[in-house]
Amino acid sequence: MKLIRHCLCLLALAPCCMMAASAxxxxxxxxxxxxxxxxxxxxxxxxxxxxxxxxxxxxxxxxxxxxxxxxxxxxxxxxxxxxxxxxxxxxxxxxxxxxxxxxxxxxxxxxxxxxxxxxxxxxxxxxxxxxxxxxxxxxxxxxxxxxxxxxxxxxxxxxxxxxxxxxxxxxxxxxxxxxxxxxxxxxxxxxxxxxxxxxxxxxxxxxxxxxxxxxSRTALRRQHIDIGSAEMPRVEILAMFGGADGSLLRYAVDQGAKGIVVQAVGMGNMNVSMYEAVKYALGRGVPVVIATRVPNGRTMPLYGFVGGGKTTFDAGAVMAGDLSPQKARLLLMLKLHQGVSDKAGLQAAFDR
Known part of the structure; x- marks a missing residue:
């Protein structure tokens, strides 16, 4: 009789256990x-x-x-x-x-x-x-x-x-x-x-x-880049500041950097020495992306003085838009890894 009652209890509990397991x-x-x-x-x-x-x-x-x-x-x-x-x-x-x-x-x-x-x-x-x-x-x-x-x-x-x-x-x-x-x-x-x-x-x-x-909103400006296990190209970030002479940018190129991001000022401006260093990199086939140290806004080819955003863009540099220098470096690195190194292809990625 005790065995029967025990079995009946187990049967009664079974649906609850099944529901818990299901949940x-x-x-x-x-x-x-x-x-x-x-x-x-x-x-x-x-x-x-x-x-x-x-x-x-x-x-x-x-x-x-x-x-x-x-x-x-x-x-x-x-x-x-x-x-x-x-x-x-x-x-x-x-x-x-x-x-x-x-x-x-x-x-x-x-x-x-x-x-x-x-x-x-x-x-x-x-x-x-x-x-x-x-x-x-x-x-x-x-x-x-x-x-x-x-x-x-x-x-x-x-x-x-x-x-x-x-x-x-x-x-x-x-x-x-x-x-x-x-x-x-x-x-x-x-x-x-x-x-x-x-x-x-x-x-x-x-x-x-x-x-x-x-x-409350959706992130719209997104893209996907396939990667393998191959080593990523070396991309360096060089800063523009009052009195920057561009020597470190030139050194990075000479040491084998495959891409350069310039942390420029304003909308993507720099002095003459940094501008000449950017041209040095571009002349050696090293892509240069112009970002800004300003937290908000974007870089764009607007200013036409020597070192202004328009002059570096016309010389062959790419505008990072509103990407920070550290994120511009990642996008440049991944696009170079993907085999994209021409200005048009890189600019399209940064504009996306």
Whole structure:
């Protein structure tokens, strides 16, 4: 009789267990790729310096509510400062993201990254990742030893974004401080504040609220560039400033740079010495892209004095438009890698 009652209890519980299993199985999968950065650092008790200390699995322990939104896979990709990133590392990261998003059950990817070069990695991935599923970069301005550590909030918000249907097709995003920025326009604006990432005149594309994720605009200026495993060409950034003599630009060319980005002033202007150095590079078949150190606005061929934007454009340089120097470098590098080096082809990519 006891055996019969036990069996009846099991039968009664079976539908509930099946529903729970079904609910768990219906949750989307989000892959969390941990790469390092302040979000994965603590204060060393001996040196008192902030150093890498925790893994992606450790970070997931700080967000117990993540399971409400997705099944999380952790990929401990690296554990390093964002200052150490370089093209080979970016290429490996693109492959890791592509591999994850190619799986039907994976709804999106969240990447923990140091904030110092996060905008570069975000734009690189926006240019190179094949899928239209959401990729969200997050980090922290305060390390994990801080009582007001901002990493957990950013991580949970990113997981929620990754499982939001409206996030599909938005490209790579950067989500911190409850704000969502597009990869192409976002930049770090403050060394310490949690509200450091902004998109200038363009503004952020969405917000994360307690009850929902809200998108207010779509990032339209996007393009995809296929990459292989071959080494990326060397592209350098040289700055224009009062008294710049162009010698470092010439040196970069002589040392084998395959492309140059000039961080010019204003709409893309420079002095005569830098202008002559630009012509030196162009004369040796090295493409030159003119960006600006001004946070908002674009470079364009307007000023006709020697070194003005129009003179460098007429000499053969390419205008970066509203891309920052560091992002212009990435686009130039990837187009050169693709085999595009003529002015018309490069200008078309920067105008897109």
């Amino acid at each position: 768990q199985g219906s949750r989307p999968v989000v892959q969390f790729i941990a790469t390092g950065g302040t979000i994965a650092m603590k204060v060393d008790p001996v040196t008192k310096g902030v150093v890498p200390a925790i893994s992606g699995d450790d970070l997931m322990q700080t967000v117990p509510d993540a399971g409400k939104y997705a099944t999380i896979e952790v990929n401990n990709f690296s554990a390093m400062s964002a200052n150490y990133v370089e093209p080979k590392w970016w290429t490996r990261l693109t492959k890791a993201v592509d591999d994850a998003l190619a799986r039907p059950e994976v709804a999106g990817v969240v990447i923990a990254h140091g904030t110092d070069t996060m905008e570069e990695t975000a734009y690189w991935l926006d240019l190179t990742v094949k899928s239209n599923k959401p990729v969200i970069l997050i980090g922290a301005q305060r390390n994990a030893s801080s009582s007001d550590f901002d990493g957990p909030r950013n991580l949970l918000n990113a997981i929620r974004i990754a499982t939001t249907p409206e996030a599909v097709g938005q490209g790579v995003m950067l989500a911190m401080n409850n704000q969502i920025n597009a990869a192409r326009t976002v930049t770090k604006t403050h060394t310490g504040n949690v509200e450091t990432f902004k998109s200038g005149d363009f503004g952020f594309i969405g917000e994360v609220w307690d009850d929902k994720v809200v998108f």
